[in-house]
Amino acid sequence: MLPRLRYYLTTGAGMEAQGGSVGAGGTSGGGAYLKGKGETQLSMDRSLMKRKISAVTKQLEEVRKLRKQQRDRHYSLGLPVVSLVGYTNAGKSTLMNALAQTVEVKVKDRLFETLDPTRRSVTLPGGRNVMLADTVGFIQRLPEQLVAGFRATLEEVVETTMILHVVDVSSPTAAQQIASVLKTLKRLPKFSPKTPQIMVYNKVDKLEGDKAAELERSLSYPDPGIVGHVQVSALKGIGFTALSKAIEDTLVSHTDFGAASMKLLIPYTDSSVYAELKAGASQVKINSEEHTSDGYLLEVTASPTAERMLSGFEVSEEDFQLISEM
Numbered sequence: 001m002l003p004r005l006r007y008y009l010t011t012g013a014g015m016e017a018q019g020g021s022v023g024a025g026g027t028s029g030g031g032a033y034l035k036g037k038g039e040t041q042l043s044m045d046r047s048l049m050k051r052k053i054s055a056v057t058k059q060l061e062e063v064r065k066l067r068k069q070q071r072d073r074h075y076s077l078g079l080p081v082v083s084l085v086g087y088t089n090a091g092k093s094t095l096m097n098a099l100a101q102t103v104e105v106k107v108k109d110r111l112f113e114t115l116d117p118t119r120r121s122v123t124l125p126g127g128r129n130v131m132l133a134d135t136v137g138f139i140q141r142l143p144e145q146l147v148a149g150f151r152a153t154l155e156e157v158v159e160t161t162m163i164l165h166v167v168d169v170s171s172p173t174a175a176q177q178i179a180s181v182l183k184t185l186k187r188l189p190k191f192s193p194k195t196p197q198i199m200v201y202n203k204v205d206k207l208e209g210d211k212a213a214e215l216e217r218s219l220s221y222p223d224p225g226i227v228g229h230v231q232v233s234a235l236k237g238i239g240f241t242a243l244s245k246a247i248e249d250t251l252v253s254h255t256d257f258g259a260a261s262m263k264l265l266i267p268y269t270d271s272s273v274y275a276e277l278k279a280g281a282s283q284v285k286i287n288s289e290e291h292t293s294d295g296y297l298l299e300v301t302a303s304p305t306a307e308r309m310l311s312g313f314e315v316s317e318e319d320f321q322l323i324s325e326m
């Protein structure tokens with residue numbers, strides 16, 4: 001349904017540029033030269049346009065309702081939602097399909113896929129399940145009448161756990177596209193600028209030599225939400241491991257989503273483990289620490305992988321209290 005909507009949106013943009021105030025009451029309002037055959041044609045165009053706009057608005061409302069229901073269900077499944085946003089043609093849908101193919105898609109989630117192909121549950125290599133959500137590509141100069149409805153489809157971005165901001169780095173206007181997307185995101189009511197955002201520089205297969213590195217430097221944005229960047233090619237499957245890792249790391253270090261809380265006692269004989277955690281192992285966040293006579297007593301938030309690795313140092317709540325009071 002979304003590509004069709006976009007077709008309407010783009011058509012709308014074109015019509016507006018040619019015709020003026022589409023949907024502003026339908027009066028022809030033109031000069032004398034519009035009288036006669038031309039006027040009939042123009043008012044027909046306008047009435048067609050009005051019908052299209054009302055059809056699109058209705059469809060957007062339906063999408064919004066369906067999404068809301070699905071969001072509620074997804075949240076009850078307890079999955080973090082990772083939204084792919086970006087300018088139109090950036091490669092969001094290609095990336096989402098490619099990611100979903102390389103990882104196992106759980107059978108119980110197939111129902112959602114039938115309902116909405118723009119949502120996929122995937123298991124990342126680190127063992128974490130996330131819900132990927134595709135969104136409609138951003139377009140500049142959207143007709144005013146459609147902006148509200150268009151934003152409605154982005155509503156889920158407001159409630160997203162994190163954002164993958166997909167960029168077509170082979171486009172000569174990549175920088176403007178990024179700026180435009182960041183601006184649109186900021187304008188969404190209730191959107192938190194702190195929502196962690198990974199810049200995904202896509203289509204690197206189209207760049208030659210070290211152009212990618214050069215580009216990356218020129219495209220750095222001082223946006224508070226941006227926590228990292230990864231270069232990928234959705235088409236050729238380049239950079240997926242780094243991307244998955246970036247998603248997992250971000251979920252652990254920038255959100256509270258699904259990360260396990262653990263109490264650890266690391267003996268001084270294993271201080272290299274402690275040193276590693278202190279060095280900022282991105283899959284573990286130290287929430288509190290105490291240097292006791294038995295070792296380092298820590299309360300941490302850990303990713304599923306880190307949780308498995310650290311399980312040998314785990315202590316019960318009771319022991320934690322006891323050691324802490326000694």
Ligand SMILES: Nc1nc2c(ncn2[C@@H]2O[C@H](COP(=O)(O)OP(=O)(O)OP(=O)(O)O)[C@@H](O)[C@H]2O)c(=O)[nH]1
Pocket residue numbers: 006086087088089090091092093094095135136137138202203204205206232233234235236
């Ligand atoms: N060379 C190359 N082409 C790509 C890559 N990723 C996507 N494309 C192409 O870019 C075009 C747009 O890809 P889509 O995935 O439809 O882009 P999108 O961001 O979903 O676009 P909208 O839905 O319009 O917002 C398609 O022709 C893709 O085949 C890539 O990594 N390399």
Ligand SMILES: [Mg+2]
Pocket residue numbers: 092093094134135137
């Ligand atoms: Mg798409």
